[in-house]
Amino acid sequence: MTTVAELSNKHTVQWCPGCGDFPILIALKQAIAATGLNPKDIVVVSGIGCSGKTPHYLNTYGLESLHGRGLAAATGVQLANPKLKVIAVGGDGDGLGIGLGHFIHSCRRNVNITYIIFDNMVYGLTKGQTSPTSRKGFKTSSTPHGAIEHPINPVALALAADATFVARGFSGKLEHLTNLVKEAILHKGFSFIDVLQPCISYNHEQTYEFYNKAAYDLGATKGWKADNVEKAFKKAYEWGEKIPIGIFFQEKRSTYDDELPQDKDVPVALQPIDNVDITVMYDKYL
Amino acid sequence: MAKNKVALTAGGPAGSGVFTIGAMFARSVQKLGLWVYYTADYASLIKGGHNSCYVRAEPEEIHSQIKLSDILVAIDKLTVQKHFEGLSHEGALIYDSSSFEINDIDMSKRRDIKIFAIPFTKLGRDLGDKIYGNIVAVGAVSALVNHPLEKLYVALEKQFGAKKGSEVVEINKKAAKLGYDYLKENYKGVSFKVTLEEIKNQPTLLLSGNEAACIGAIKAGVKLVAEYPMTPSSSILSFMAANENKYNIVVKHTEDEIAAMNMLTGAGMTGARCMTGTSGGGFALMTEAIGMAGLSETPCVIFESQRTGPSTGMPTYTEQSDLRFAMHASQGEFPRLIVAPGDVEEAFYESFKIFNLCDRVQTPGIVLLDKHLSESSRTVKVFDTSKLKVERGKLMTNEQMAKATAFKRYELTADGISPRCIPGQPNGMHVSSSYEHDETGWTTEESAMRIAQVDKRARKLLAIKDEEIAPKLYGDADADLTIVSWGSNKGMVLEAMKFLKNEGLKVNFLQILWVLPFPTKKVTEILSKAKKTLMVEQNHDAQMRGVIREFTGINIKETLLKYDGRPIDPEDIYFRAKEVLK
Numbered sequence: 001m002t003t004v005a006e007l008s009n010k011h012t013v014q015w016c017p018g019c020g021d022f023p024i025l026i027a028l029k030q031a032i033a034a035t036g037l038n039p040k041d042i043v044v045v046s047g048i049g050c051s052g053k054t055p056h057y058l059n060t061y062g063l064e065s066l067h068g069r070g071l072a073a074a075t076g077v078q079l080a081n082p083k084l085k086v087i088a089v090g091g092d093g094d095g096l097g098i099g100l101g102h103f104i105h106s107c108r109r110n111v112n113i114t115y116i117i118f119d120n121m122v123y124g125l126t127k128g129q130t131s132p133t134s135r136k137g138f139k140t141s142s143t144p145h146g147a148i149e150h151p152i153n154p155v156a157l158a159l160a161a162d163a164t165f166v167a168r169g170f171s172g173k174l175e176h177l178t179n180l181v182k183e184a185i186l187h188k189g190f191s192f193i194d195v196l197q198p199c200i201s202y203n204h205e206q207t208y209e210f211y212n213k214a215a216y217d218l219g220a221t222k223g224w225k226a227d228n229v230e231k232a233f234k235k236a237y238e239w240g241e242k243i244p245i246g247i248f249f250q251e252k253r254s255t256y257d258d259e260l261p262q263d264k265d266v267p268v269a270l271q272p273i274d275n276v277d278i279t280v281m282y283d284k285y286l
Numbered sequence: 287m288a289k290n291k292v293a294l295t296a297g298g299p300a301g302s303g304v305f306t307i308g309a310m311f312a313r314s315v316q317k318l319g320l321w322v323y324y325t326a327d328y329a330s331l332i333k334g335g336h337n338s339c340y341v342r343a344e345p346e347e348i349h350s351q352i353k354l355s356d357i358l359v360a361i362d363k364l365t366v367q368k369h370f371e372g373l374s375h376e377g378a379l380i381y382d383s384s385s386f387e388i389n390d391i392d393m394s395k396r397r398d399i400k401i402f403a404i405p406f407t408k409l410g411r412d413l414g415d416k417i418y419g420n421i422v423a424v425g426a427v428s429a430l431v432n433h434p435l436e437k438l439y440v441a442l443e444k445q446f447g448a449k450k451g452s453e454v455v456e457i458n459k460k461a462a463k464l465g466y467d468y469l470k471e472n473y474k475g476v477s478f479k480v481t482l483e484e485i486k487n488q489p490t491l492l493l494s495g496n497e498a499a500c501i502g503a504i505k506a507g508v509k510l511v512a513e514y515p516m517t518p519s520s521s522i523l524s525f526m527a528a529n530e531n532k533y534n535i536v537v538k539h540t541e542d543e544i545a546a547m548n549m550l551t552g553a554g555m556t557g558a559r560c561m562t563g564t565s566g567g568g569f570a571l572m573t574e575a576i577g578m579a580g581l582s583e584t585p586c587v588i589f590e591s592q593r594t595g596p597s598t599g600m601p602t603y604t605e606q607s608d609l610r611f612a613m614h615a616s617q618g619e620f621p622r623l624i625v626a627p628g629d630v631e632e633a634f635y636e637s638f639k640i641f642n643l644c645d646r647v648q649t650p651g652i653v654l655l656d657k658h659l660s661e662s663s664r665t666v667k668v669f670d671t672s673k674l675k676v677e678r679g680k681l682m683t684n685e686q687m688a689k690a691t692a693f694k695r696y697e698l699t700a701d702g703i704s705p706r707c708i709p710g711q712p713n714g715m716h717v718s719s720s721y722e723h724d725e726t727g728w729t730t731e732e733s734a735m736r737i738a739q740v741d742k743r744a745r746k747l748l749a750i751k752d753e754e755i756a757p758k759l760y761g762d763a764d765a766d767l768t769i770v771s772w773g774s775n776k777g778m779v780l781e782a783m784k785f786l787k788n789e790g791l792k793v794n795f796l797q798i799l800w801v802l803p804f805p806t807k808k809v810t811e812i813l814s815k816a817k818k819t820l821m822v823e824q825n826h827d828a829q830m831r832g833v834i835r836e837f838t839g840i841n842i843k844e845t846l847l848k849y850d851g852r853p854i855d856p857e858d859i860y861f862r863a864k865e866v867l868k
């Protein structure tokens with residue numbers, strides 16, 4: 001069994017005190033511990049941003065990729081060695097701005113990766129510019145007169161892109177979040193959690209108080225079942241006075257690596273390569 | 287009469303099967319034991335326009351095309367108009383008399399040309415479909431050069447047998463025979479200057495630069511290919527996909543080149559040998575991640591086949607203008623390996639080698655091809671794999687890692703190369719990071735560690751020995767002129783040297799094969815002794831000349847530069863060399 005202590009390393013976490021990233025890190029450790037995965041078989045992949053530092057705070061293998069490219073790098077790890085558990089993390093700017101293409105393709109690809117967006121609706125690391133999830137009218141140094149565009153709805157987008165596990169969590173509800181992450185890790189296929197994450201330095205609108213008032217647990221809602229895309233879509237657009245958190249949609253579908261035609265007993269990364277016979281290819285050219 | 291020496295051009299609109307004519311003729315003359323060269327010229331469209339292909343065969347080894355053809359096969363009128371002047375003296379024009387007339391084309395300057403009117407389309411249609419017309423044409427060519435039909439039949443079996451079954455083979459054989467008989471019967475008394483005969487030769491492979499590069503990569507044990515299609519590298523993706531089962535290679539057609547290159551930073555981390563293929567535009571999208579591979583010390587290989595740029599350029603035409611780009615792409619400084627194969631053999635052997643060197647140095651490598659090499663085919667001796675050994679450098683085994691304590695992925699070692707472990711192994715957990723890091727992989731911005739890590743990465747290149755990256759010198763060391771070139775020009779320079787030698791001129795050829803690390807010592811040694819020098823390149827800025835000057839301080843005065851998208855011909859080099867020698 002892996003314990004939370006074993007998953008922690010000696011490094012001081014460098015987020016602003018009170019940042020909504022802390023609970024996500026704790027949830028991640030608790031969830032990994034609860035699944036019993038061996039840390040040596042886990043690769044936590046990130047993009048760049050405050051959230052991108054996460055792999056450094058975990059005692060697992062890690063890959064701190066480029067801004068927006070976490071999912072692409074994670075896919076490389078996963079396809080080369082599907083026996084590893086790959087968890088990708090990143091910010092909303094990272095995953096839904098610069099890296100948006102990879103997000104949509106990872107959803108529809110159903111690649112076996114758990115992906116957590118630390119959604120603070122602002123660019124944290126670059127000191128507070130507008131993000132793709134910032135509300136219309138949001139004022140920052142890059143949009144002093146207010147954001148003109150409509151925000152991306154990550155949950156609806158993931159549903160539209162045929163993701164097989166779509167959830168929303170909130171940094172302020174640690175136990176709930178831990179459970180979501182655990183479910184996501186246990187899900188076979190692409191599991192996505194949009195985590196509402198207060199950025200205490202640059203977002204003074206979507207704060208802990210804001211979410212504490214509005215967030216309610218879908219799982220505890222009478223009659224809610226996460227098995228219907230149309231209903232999930234409807235829920236995804238509920239935002240304001242009440243904000244649903246929990247699993248919106250989940251289904252079983254074969255994963256990308258399940259459907260790969262290659263031999264699966266040994267991951268390609270570990271197959272011997274010292275003596276590849278190329279002569280069988282010659283006939284065509286002789 | 288010229289025995290066993292022939293060059294053929296076939297032309298027609300895109301989609302008309304012109305390339306099949308060339309490919310079938312090439313394959314059938316290979317079966318005679320001849321050395322063969324095949325290349326094609328096409329525009330970026332699927333139907334219409336003008337496409338042509340070219341086949342040359344000789345009893346001695348050949349390296350490239352030459353300007354003149356002995357036979358022109360015309361599927362349309364435009365082909366006759368565009369190419370008849372490229373026929374050698376008393377060359378033959380074979381055209382599809384059932385689809386167009388040629389009497390209004392003024393060929394008065396070339397009364398030497400022998401004209402053969404063969405109704406390809408009609409004969410094809412007699413068999414049930416006009417698509418057999420181009421095989422009728424190949425049959426007619428066989429008759430013209432007295433080439434036994436059996437050899438063509440073998441080629442047809444190879445082309446159609448596996449994919450389409452014996453019925454298709456049989457009907458194509460019939461088409462070939464129709465063309466053959468038609469020419470024999472209707473041009474009984476007409477003799478032609480070329481005849482082909484079987485000769486004794488060792489077995490050869492007829493394949494393209496891209497195919498050879500792929501086979502080299504497969505031999506090296508590549509396990510993951512992530513690529514987005516782009517001419518002239520798309521055939522790398524399809525070749526690998528066609529072999530994904532046989533060799534257990536994960537082949538991913540990605541959403542874009544950014545994804546492809548970033549996937550390699552992940553796949554490389556797992557220990558899988560991995561690669562991507564692209565051309566300049568896609569390479570541009572990969573640049574940031576190439577630096578990521580450099581900083582995280584992740585081995586991976588990029589096959590960049592150059593075409594004309596900038597922007598979309600001329601997508602299906604050749605150029606060598608990405609040299610500087612490949613050398614400098616990505617922010618910051620880090621060691622990278624670049625090799626520019628000059629022919630099909632080198633595409634195979636050097637592609638194999640770069641995987642070993644990338645593993646040894648733990649850094650990205652680039653195989654810099656160009657369209658003319660990627661897509662042209664040549665017969666080569668069957669590859670000698672007896673000396674090819676996969677070497678993984680300091681990649682740790684599970685047993686080693688089981689015993690490891692305080693493992694440091696980026697340990698500051700004497701040679702700069704740190705032991706490398708992979709996810710799944712115990713005691714080696716670390717972050718492979720795009721951020722500067724200390725020996726453990728933990729982020730640092732501290733100046734001493736920054737300097738130490740930059741120096742460490744730079745030092746790794748010393749692990750590559752001079753002989754592993756040596757340039758090649760062809761011809762006598764003592765020459766009046768040294769031609770310097772790289773990439774696919776190699777073939778044309780070697781052909782030009784045959785002409786020059788025939789005239790008793792003393793010319794040798796320095797081929798730059800490895801670009802990074804640059805073989806400074808050897809190139810300096812050769813060039814400082816050279817009497818006259820001539821740089822031959824397919825670009826405007828003489829990029830390799832600049833690189834040579836940068837590393838050796840030697841400036842090559844004379845140049846032959848071509849940047850119209852068409853390969854340089856040996857004749858161009860021959861004339862330019864004579865000018866310089868004067």
Ligand SMILES: Cc1ncc(C[n+]2csc(CCOP(=O)(O)OP(=O)(O)O)c2C)c(N)n1
Nearest residue numbers: 048049050051067091092093094123124125
């Ligand atoms: C290619 C590239 N462009 C820009 C940046 C600068 N940059 C770093 S993080 C970031 C945005 C961070 O915002 P987000 O992804 O929302 O993550 P957060 O910091 O809020 O967790 C930007 C623009 C970069 N590192 N790379």
Ligand code: SF4
Nearest residue numbers: 016019050124199200
């Ligand atoms: S800037 Fe915002 S997101 Fe970044 S660490 Fe500080 S509070 Fe957290």
